[in-house]
Amino acid sequence: MTSVALPRPIFDDSHDEFRDVVRRFVEREVTPHLEAWAAAGRVDRSLFQKAAQTGLIGINVPEEFGGGGVEDFRFNAIVIEEFARAGASDVSMSISGENDLVAPYFSAFGTPEQNERWLTPMIEGEKVGAIAMTEPGTGSDLAAITTTAIPQGDDFIVNGSKTFISNGLLADFFIVAVRTDPDAGRQGISLLVIDADAPGFTRTGPLKKIGLPAQDTAELSFADARVPRANVLGGEGKGFLNMRRNLAIERLSIAVTSMARMRATFEQALDYSKERHAFGQRIADFQANRFYLAELATEIEVTQTFIDRCILDASSHQLDEVTAAMAKWWATELHQRVIQRSLQLHGGYGFMREYPVAHDYMDSRVATIFGGTTEIMKEIIGRRLTR
Template sequence: MIERNLFREEHEMFRQSVRRFVEKEIVPYHAQWEKDGIVPRELWLKAGAQGMLCCTVPEEYGGLGLDYLFDVVVFEELWRAGASGPGFLIHTDLVATYILSFGSEAQKKKFLPKMVSGEWIGSLGMTEPHAGSDLKAIRTKAVRDGNEFLINGQKVFISNGQLCDVLVLATKTDSEAGAKGVTLFLVEGDRPGFRRGKNLEKLGMHAQDTSELFFDNMRLPPENMLGEEGKGFALMMTKLSQERLAQAIRSATVAETVIEWTVDYTMNRQAFGKSLFDQQNTQFKLAELKAQAVSARVLTDKCIELFMEGRLDPVDAAVAKMLTTELHCRAADECLQLFGGWGYMWEMPIARAYADARITKIAGGSIEIMKLIIARQMAQDARTRI
């Protein structure tokens, strides 16, 4: 099969370290965390001490100043182990990235070192009950009141919401300006007026806390604004390709993993006098999935390269996100079928992978939004040709 040439020796040495950490500190406890609906804060501190959080943050802000592939290694090893509970992706790839890219020097020095250490946990407050993919439709308001902003509103489906110590919050500072009225703020977890609702029960990803958040006359000083007033939507758009790439990395990894699980299971499961793997239907199903997984991996790795070169455009990211997440869900479904009744038992990793998979076609922009992005580019290309 096609070899992955992205990673150098130092990345693979780091991978072995991360894999040992996951096997020791996460896998034995993950089933209990799924019952609890949350991962303990102690894990974040251990991951920080291991150098697994915010790998790309520069040394002057407490980080290691490594390249993006070190973050990719962490994400891949978590998902390969079926460890969907630790919300390291949101913390590292989104919140820290927003602060590093758009934050003031004071904000970077205040928030990033504690995020690198795991002392502070990051979360992204964008989705609202009536605004998901259409972020310009949010209603959480930030109104100037003297030398402060008074914030009222609600967010929902917020990963790391129960644990977060720093929240990148999307608000409307001008309700009549559409996308140009969106402003981002950094909110400390203990800020008066910031209230956490219940930990939501989800179809999958049971160990990752996901919350409603409420803001009742919460006051923020201007220095908590992230970027410029009215520029929040534009800032969010610049990071969507990175978010969608992360979804593609996850889905490509999980698709490969569930196929491996299924090959191992079917080779040891007997049916009608021979292994289930030796049945032609099993071979054809797994061969088709393997070919699709190889294609998804090649596409995803190419997008990683483009991202690291600063050349990953929104359309390529949308293509990768759409194809890999659809494969992710299909692979989990078809592989579970080959496990038979055991595949329906929660104790089996394939059952949990099946439940965890479905969110990938929604998070980071739904499949339908990806199709719109791709189709619009097709129309633009056609007009150019015509």
């Protein structure tokens, strides 16, 4: 790296060795396919199998279900960082989505039968899993979901829709937030595992996004879909509480992605500013630009220290929703400032798709929206402060 980067003492030799494995995997199995996957709107399904064989899926899932059995989020963070560093944040969302969003629900709430049916095949790369919470009319307000699952004998009859679902087209099963009791408010929300071949279930996509082109995003529809009541994950009426429990990890994952991506983009902008000349001197030699670089480098290092603390908290199961909200909104908003200045330093070339900074400009924008908008993150923090 060309800038002065502070050491990160949260990692030891085992983490460094794992980082080398992930980096080689990305170089071998991801980077050569990025353009093709972007054009297709999804990654190739074989990626999940190769990632599983390399040990990149289910890192902290108990060994009895085929996982690595390592309760250490630092390994999860390394996967995110190495994909993001290579400009493959959209691909990372497919793999890390299973690690940080899907697997924790099964590990925490799944019965042995459920884990054998869905978790183990996912960790082996044989099945792809996804989370389906967001609806066309709810966005960040999970308490307002309207998709219903009405009991009928040994089944639920599910009606409603979900949107912006990652892994939506490739997934073999979904953990779906539904209302099993429409009159019980938050206490009427449950998590229901729905197989992609369930009668009455359809999906459309990929949705046309302005960024993250290789990230498989779809809309799901349920029209009298019949799902066994045995597919409830974590107990009826406990879905909202269980979702809140895992949202901190989801938001930290987003923060880690922004942190890694902004660092890579800043390094590229710094290199460019020292190579490109204008008016007889390097771009980096203009005082205004040196100030921009100094400010961004400082903010990046300060933020990295905070994110690393959050990674350690997550590794020891101490990360709370307020701290995660702080990490998510601050890192993603700083990413916006870094990318704006980095693109500006590139001048007209920053607007050309052939430059990584242009891709980051498009890919990074959604980070302040998904997983809960910046405004929702501030609301979470503010409520805790003032209650």
